[in-house]
Amino acid sequence: MTDFVFTPPPQASVAMAGEAARFPVRRIFCVGRNYAAHAREMGKDPDREPPFFFTKPADAVVDSGATIPYPPETANFHYEIELIVAIGGGGADIRPEAALDHVFAYGVGIDLTRRDLQFEARDKGRPWDWGKAFDRSAPIAPLHRVANVGHPAKGRIWLAVNGAVKQDADLAELIWPVPDIISILSRSMTIRPGDLIMTGTPAGVGAIVPGDKVTGGIEGLGEIAIAIAPR
Numbered sequence: 001m002t003d004f005v006f007t008p009p010p011q012a013s014v015a016m017a018g019e020a021a022r023f024p025v026r027r028i029f030c031v032g033r034n035y036a037a038h039a040r041e042m043g044k045d046p047d048r049e050p051p052f053f054f055t056k057p058a059d060a061v062v063d064s065g066a067t068i069p070y071p072p073e074t075a076n077f078h079y080e081i082e083l084i085v086a087i088g089g090g091g092a093d094i095r096p097e098a099a100l101d102h103v104f105a106y107g108v109g110i111d112l113t114r115r116d117l118q119f120e121a122r123d124k125g126r127p128w129d130w131g132k133a134f135d136r137s138a139p140i141a142p143l144h145r146v147a148n149v150g151h152p153a154k155g156r157i158w159l160a161v162n163g164a165v166k167q168d169a170d171l172a173e174l175i176w177p178v179p180d181i182i183s184i185l186s187r188s189m190t191i192r193p194g195d196l197i198m199t200g201t202p203a204g205v206g207a208i209v210p211g212d213k214v215t216g217g218i219e220g221l222g223e224i225a226i227a228i229a230p231r
């Protein structure tokens, strides 16, 4: 046993659907602009750019059902519904044909974003962390084992604010599907068990404010719900 100068922080984790045991989170990788219509609404050409990544800290995860305080230093707080890929294998230079063997589970998550800080960083050539990697920025619903749901390559992905549908697309619209994302990511980083990948959001992102109830889901992978509270 290693001695520590103080008690280490608790292991970040995500619930598993129908199981008491939780999925331990190591890192959170996020794909930018992975649906063409969303790339366009962000003012970018979806056809010209290879996928790029940013990260969130593992302890940004929040369970579905949480009430999340409106975060500090923003006046433009956005939702982004996303397919979550939970890695149970790992390695470097994984071929696309072998990539799905490394997936343990799938789920539904929301990439909460301080859009004003993200755009300021983007436009000044600065890191995205302050726009993306803040406290409680990764609510994630219970994950479903591959053994139970297979590898969803299509199916409705949607998000609603106070019951009004804002995002409504299909996983088949992903520019870079899951095997490509894993393969490309693994060329730059050795992927490890516990890593999560947020695969990008479809069009229709927008702002939320205190009092809003945000719901969303992916066909076959259940639903997520969060509430936004005052700062």
Ligand code: MN
Pocket (backbone or CB within 6 Å): 030, 031, 032, 080, 082, 111, 198, 200, 201
């Ligand atoms: Mn996103």
